[in-house]
Amino acid sequence: MFWERDPKGGYDSKTKQSRTKLVREGLKELRTEIFKWQQEVKEKFEDDPIWVMPGDRNKVWELNNEAALENWNVTSDSDHGEGFSSGSLTISPTGHGLFSGHISTQVPKDGRVKTAGYCNLKSMRPRKSFKRDSYLDWSQYTHLEMRVRGDGRNYLLNIGNAGYFDITWNDVYSYILFTRGGPHWQLTRIPFSKFFLASKGRVQDNQVQVQLDQVTSLGISAGDRINAPFRLEIDYIGVYHDPNHTETFAYEMYRVPKFMGS
């Protein structure tokens, strides 16, 4: 109630591996990690940061082959027996990422779960060499840009902003991705200023803007309470810089009276 035991809130996989096995598998990765570290050192000496010009777009994730999909994780309520939805991320016939599945709002009769019906896609946490946690730095950009082909349903975009302390582990900044539907691709640009703070599925009273130099993940959720298959084809997800967008936060920031917001 007052602290978090682990960043996954008890929803991690239940299979525990022996320590010797973990050490053995860890040593296998030593080679790749050292290589990564070498690159990082080289990069530091090169000292050639990204210089973002107006109108620049950076495709952060391009979902065009099987290898690109390994950077993503699909979860749904059926994973932990809390519902009957299912979903997957595959390569579509046209060669793009395809987030599809079925949403079911049927609630399992265990007396514990109140509502059900979501399927979620989340990118893996960026890491430096030797599995050290790292962040994506989008502070030079103003918009999230994505090229998708949806089915007319609404999805939720979640920018993970996990920090050091446990209270921030579940911080997520969200906005809705509206899809037009139809055979045409749609290019969507959403200003980062529009993303609002939520945690564990609850929109927070005290809102702050997203920390763009501390992005830990990006997620797309399907959960619009329509019992039907969903389909969202994703070409790429990236960031865009528009200097004319000067809004920093789209929601009211005045102080509410005491005891009104928590």
Add this chain to the structure above:
Amino acid sequence: MALRGHLLLRGLLHSTLRNVSVIQTTCNRTPTLVSHVRTITSSHTAFAARRKNDNVDEKTSMTIQGFFSSKEKNKDVFMVACDAFRTRGPQLRGHVEFIYAAMKNMEDFGVHKDLEVYKKILDLMPKGKMIPTNIFQQEFMHYPRQQQCAIDCLEQMELNGVLPDSETEMILRNTFGKHSHPVSKFGRMMYWMPKFKNASPWPIPASPPNDALELAQLAVARMCTVDPSSSVTVLQTNTVEDAIDDTWIVSGQSLTQQKLVEELPVDQPIKVEGPFRIFLRDKLVGYFILRAEARPPPEPIKREVVDDVGSLKFWFTGEVDPEEETNLGRPVSVHEQEDGIILGVCATGTSSRDSLLSWVRLLETTNPNLANIPVLFTQASPIGEVMAIDQLSNKSETATIPT
């Protein structure tokens, strides 16, 4: 301990976010799906025990269910059930149980999106008695079970996209006081829900029509927003000779697409594919597309040699090689995608092959070149997943999805 309430995020998604909402009165950041109301359940048992002892009114949950056991299920019957509960006495004993039972039955009665009904059941709570009179009562959730009940009711409103009004606020204020958790939850709903109510760039009426033709028109018009020169027309198949089906076709095509059809080579077949799914809130429409295979990307224009003095080039001063390609090329319309050229979309009343054939015939009046091009009718398509065959055999291609 600061009790916090928060909006339920998943509610945001539903129906263009007409519903966002809120607030469990548990601590800080509550999980979405799992109810954490243990403190409240314990108070519930105490409440139940007390009721058993006083033995005045032996109403069990079975008798409460009886209020909603009517064969006829509609709004009027539901309202009468609420009124009947009110007549049991001025104490309104067991109103929490009754409200929970009512909430469970709302969908069966088809009133789960009706604000009036929510106000009716919230109004069943006794007024005045539960308003805290000192700061300790206020801080420690006076009448927790009743407050949680009101919060759950508001949350159900939120999930169903029902926006409360000021009358709802007055009911809550008169029941629990100004600074209670249900009133806070109401405040959060009134802050967030209107923000997203009309946020969609492709707005749909709050309750989309049930008529298949109207839905198809909305769907095709929505898909056609991609090109401002599009027009949506409703065609009748009985104007085509030899047509077997007598039905309607909602066709959407833009001037750009007509131009593309005119430019198509007559030796390569084009395809009618579908039906694909498009959702208008919870309504599903199946649509078809007319698609030609993608053209190779336009050839970049070669730089022309203006003054050829024996192919003199001096790279040091920046003279370019005449053979070098440039990035300039033919502008590509939005319909020419890498997975095909979209030449038109339609939805028909029967979704049958025959109605699609009629569509192509009717398109020939505005696209004369179509008469020369072979047209194939296929189901499989790289553009999307087609709907199941059994949905095709329905009389109408629109189907309502139970929520």
